[in-house]
Amino acid sequence: MSAFDSFPLGRPAFVTDILDRAAHLRGHDDKLIALVGNPASRAYVVHRDSLVVKRENGASRALLSIDEALKFGANPGTIFLGLRDGAAVFGMGISQTAAEKLINREDVAVTELRGMAMQGIVPSGELSAIAMAKSLVTWHQRHGYCANCGTRTAMKEGGWKRDCPNCKAEHFPRTDPVVIMLVTSGENCLLGRQKQFPTGMYSCLAGFVEAAETIEDAVRREIREESGIDCTDVGYYMTQPWPYPSSLMIGCTARALNEDIVVDRTELEDARWFTRDEARLMLTRQHPEGLAGPHPFAIAHHLVGRWVHGEGA
Structure with a gap:
């Protein structure tokens, strides 16, 4: 499939949203914890401008099970992206140290997202959810401290908010x-x-x-x-x-x-x-x-x- 087939006129990358964002679940920690433990749940693991993908049968798979993501070294904190066909999809980050340990493995790769998307390695229908994961993971990595008082903030609302325990300021992802x-x-x-x-x-x-x-x-x-x-x-x-x-x-x-x-x-x-x-x-x-x-x-x-x-x- 060529790039022109993957991105026909009027449909560039990142615009086909396959997820129900299910914002009503973000404030329910108990439900989100249960979803993380559900075998049907999946995750995209992001490292800077790259994506952790599973290699199997000559192809690459970006959507990982939670167990796969954790075994590859992804951080346990998960960002709730939404539901796909009723199953939860999360975004996860991974440290530089953990990512480096994957470099020489044959069953997994840490590959630059833009190149994979341009080559059609990642299906175009998944790119919107991956973009969401990448944006939010990057935001959390860059905004761990309160811009108002400097105190370490805490992830809330399924990853769509950070709260300051000291001055009570609320911080939200920006576009x-x-x-x-x-x-x-x-x-x-x-x-x-x-x-x-x-x-x-x-x-x-x-x-x-x-x-x-x-x-x-x-x-x-x-x-x-x-x-x-x-x-x-x-x-x-x-x-x-x-x-x-x-x-x-x-x-x-x-x-x-x-x-x-x-x-x-x-x-x-x-x-x-x-x-x-x-x-x-x-x-x-x-x-x-x-x-x-x-x-x-x-x-x-x-x-x-x-x-x-x-x-x-």
């Missing part, structure tokens, strides 16, 4: 909004590249929404700052959860008011206009100069693909 946009001018679209991109790859411009800023203003500001292009007619396409570490990519379109590019070299290595035909060849990896567009894994691919097919801005 950072990011605008990502396709700017067009007639039959041309604006794409840029960052230094860390693979050679020849161009993608949509993007940036974080700032405090007290609307999505529309963020789109216009980011495009102007990075490329010197002023925009109007900002429109919304779709969103994509992005667990790096916990963002929400807000896919937008906009129409350019000028075409003279002034690249902000602190943000981009290059930015340029591409014709609709060029963009089509880049998405299918057939551009004569070896240029490429974003992978179908990412929402940027779908923004460009939608425009290539005559939709959107």
Whole structure:
């Protein structure tokens, strides 16, 4: 199965939610404890940007039994993600030391999530639940102490909250909004590249929404700052959860008011206009100069693909 089959137009990674989040169970510790002990319960084990997977019969399985996860060294604290076909699914972390012990084993691997998703090793239908696990595990690892008084906090609500026993402050996982946009001018679209991109790859411009800023203003500001292009007619396409570490990519379109590019070299290595035909060849990896567009894994691919097919801005 190719990446285009795994992520057809309009369905990038992390958007197919297979879980019933069952938020009504989060406040019932006794029920959650019972679910952890249920043989039918399963878990995703996350280590930084990687996932612990079981190798069997030439394939990799990300959804582990609780016993498997614990035997591999996962931390016993579990985050309740929800229910899948009536069975509980949890997110678990694993220490660096425990992860290193798995490196040379043949029955298990600690593999970078993005690469596995792009290659179709992990079914696309599981990626939303994995993103949830990754975001929450990372949040707990980074927010173990109260931002108000510095006291060690405690996990509550099935992992969806941390409470401070000293000042009684409540802490909740956050999601950072990011605008990502396709700017067009007639039959041309604006794409840029960052230094860390693979050679020849161009993608949509993007940036974080700032405090007290609307999505529309963020789109216009980011495009102007990075490329010197002023925009109007900002429109919304779709969103994509992005667990790096916990963002929400807000896919937008906009129409350019000028075409003279002034690249902000602190943000981009290059930015340029591409014709609709060029963009089509880049998405299918057939551009004569070896240029490429974003992978179908990412929402940027779908923004460009939608425009290539005559939709959107």
